[in-house]
Structures are given as structure tokens and as C-alpha cells.
Amino acid sequence: MSGHPHHHHRPPHRDHPLAWRLRSFGGPFGPGGPFGDPLGPPFPGRGPRRGRGARGRGRRGDVRAAILALLAEAESPMHGYEMISEIAERTGGFWKPSPGSVYPTLQLLTDEGLIANVGGEGGKRLFELTEEGKQAAENLGEPPWKQIADDVEPNEVALRQAVAALRGALFQITTVGTPEQQSKAVTMINKLRSELYNMLAEVDDDVSTEDE
Known part of the structure; x- marks a missing residue:
């Protein structure tokens, strides 16, 4: 020491x-x-006081859907902190998933072949959808932040x-x-x-x- x-x-x-x-x-x-x-x-x-948003705050299933939906709309690859900030902004601050829920979900989606780590400057891990991920994102329906906005x-x-x-x-x-x-x-x-x-x-x- x-x-x-x-x-x-x-x-x-x-x-x-x-x-x-x-x-x-x-x-x-x-x-x-x-x-x-x-x-x-x-x-x-x-978080939200009622409805689906209150139930879904921070659940991994919602984090998973949010990541897929964000990357489907993104014009360029994103890193984890960007995703956390973007989710918070889109929900008016009512839902800000923790790094402890986002980063394991990113690894899970990578293992499932739905997203790919394309690297980045300074050792940042940047992610984008694979073809399978794009299909999964299309099947999501309403994104989680829209559900939360409807419940607030x-x-x-x-x-x-x-x-x-x-x-x-x-x-x-x-x-x-x-x-x-x-x-x-x-x-x-x-x-x-x-x-x-x-x-x-x-x-x-x-x-x-x-x-x-």
C-alpha cells in the first residue's frame, strides 16, 4: 500500500x-x-406515480427495449452514457436507468447478436444495431419513453x-x-x-x- x-x-x-x-x-x-x-x-x-411507467421504472426489459429503440433512431453509434442521458431527456427526467442496469443489458444484447460494439476514440465502447437488432427494434411497438410520457x-x-x-x-x-x-x-x-x-x-x- x-x-x-x-x-x-x-x-x-x-x-x-x-x-x-x-x-x-x-x-x-x-x-x-x-x-x-x-x-x-x-x-x-x-418516478411516474401511476400506470405502466411506475411499474416499468428501471426494469431490465424496459432498458432492453429503450436501447434497441434508441439505436434504431440514432444516426451514429452510441455509448452507454449517451443512452442513459437520452432516456432521461426523453422521459423528462422521470426515468434515468442506472449504469448497473444499462451496461449489463448492452452486454446481453451483444451476446444475443442484436447490437455490435464498433469501438471508438479513447477506448469508448460504441454500439450500433445488427441486422437482427434492426428487426427486433421494428417489432417493439411503442418505445418505453412514450409509455412513461403517457403516464405522467x-x-x-x-x-x-x-x-x-x-x-x-x-x-x-x-x-x-x-x-x-x-x-x-x-x-x-x-x-x-x-x-x-x-x-x-x-x-x-x-x-x-x-x-x-
């Missing part, structure tokens, strides 16, 4: 003072809220997309914004959080009035 100490490095934006302030907000935009860490990966949290409330999809866009803006403010811009951003976000909670309180008051 080496005598050198082990150092754990955070991504640069994690050490920025504004990053810590953003994560301290709590509520829906905090680490424990439905939208997770404002500067973390997009679309954390639960449109407003919830729109809200998550808006949050994702907000995260992009927050990341830019955190990394390249001036101190004045960052200070203004904190004020704006605190105001938005207050308005959201006030809106929720108004809904609770309406429900209480109806129950009386």
Missing part, C-alpha cells in the same frame, strides 16, 4: 460559497426536497423541465457570475421560495374552508 494520503476532491462549483448557500435553502429546492440539490444531477426523485401529468413534466432550466442558470451564476450578480441571485431565489410557500399556504386555506 502507498504511504501517500488519499485526498477527496469535490467538483470546483461545490466549493464555491454560493453553492453552499443554494443547498441550504431547504424545501422543494433543497437536498431533501423533490427536486434535490439545486446544483446536483438533474431530475432526482421519484403534463404539468409535472413542465415543472421539472422548468426546474432543470433554472438549475442551468444557477450553475452559470455560481461559476461565472460576478459577486453582485450572485448576491442578486440569492435575493431572487429567496423571494421565489417565499412566493411558492405562500402559494401552497393559500391552497391549504382553500381546502380547510371547503372542509368546514
Whole structure:
């Protein structure tokens, strides 16, 4: 074993003072809220709440179908991370299969002769459909992401997309914004959080009035 100490490095934006302030907000935009860490990966949290999408979240059969459907539409070979990101994007973030489900499925499809590893730069494993795989993709019917989209409330999809866009803006403010811009951003976000909670309180008051 080496005598050198082990150092754990955070991504640069994690050490920025504004990053810590953003994560301290709590509520829906905090680490424990439905939208997770404002500067973390997009679309954390639960999957679809009902129907086929809730049943199929992360199942290998669905991962298999998603990979075949993606490669059937792809204009060039894809690697595993691209597939994970594309599935997440097509489902509005409601389904993001883990590497632990995608990569074994890629190997399984390769063993079955449905996809082929065509290599790539930097040692990346790029995959494309074989002739047998193209036939299998044609027999799939509706792709998994279409099924999930049909099972999710449109407003919830729109809200998550808006949050994702907000995260992009927050990341830019955190990394390249001036101190004045960052200070203004904190004020704006605190105001938005207050308005959201006030809106929720108004809904609770309406429900209480109806129950009386």
C-alpha cells in the first residue's frame, strides 16, 4: 500500500460559497426536497406515480427495449452514457436507468447478436444495431419513453423541465457570475421560495374552508 494520503476532491462549483448557500435553502429546492440539490444531477426523485411507467421504472426489459429503440433512431453509434442521458431527456427526467442496469443489458444484447460494439476514440465502447437488432427494434411497438410520457401529468413534466432550466442558470451564476450578480441571485431565489410557500399556504386555506 502507498504511504501517500488519499485526498477527496469535490467538483470546483461545490466549493464555491454560493453553492453552499443554494443547498441550504431547504424545501422543494433543497437536498431533501423533490427536486434535490439545486446544483446536483438533474431530475432526482421519484418516478411516474401511476400506470405502466411506475411499474416499468428501471426494469431490465424496459432498458432492453429503450436501447434497441434508441439505436434504431440514432444516426451514429452510441455509448452507454449517451443512452442513459437520452432516456432521461426523453422521459423528462422521470426515468434515468442506472449504469448497473444499462451496461449489463448492452452486454446481453451483444451476446444475443442484436447490437455490435464498433469501438471508438479513447477506448469508448460504441454500439450500433445488427441486422437482427434492426428487426427486433421494428417489432417493439411503442418505445418505453412514450409509455412513461403517457403516464405522467403534463404539468409535472413542465415543472421539472422548468426546474432543470433554472438549475442551468444557477450553475452559470455560481461559476461565472460576478459577486453582485450572485448576491442578486440569492435575493431572487429567496423571494421565489417565499412566493411558492405562500402559494401552497393559500391552497391549504382553500381546502380547510371547503372542509368546514
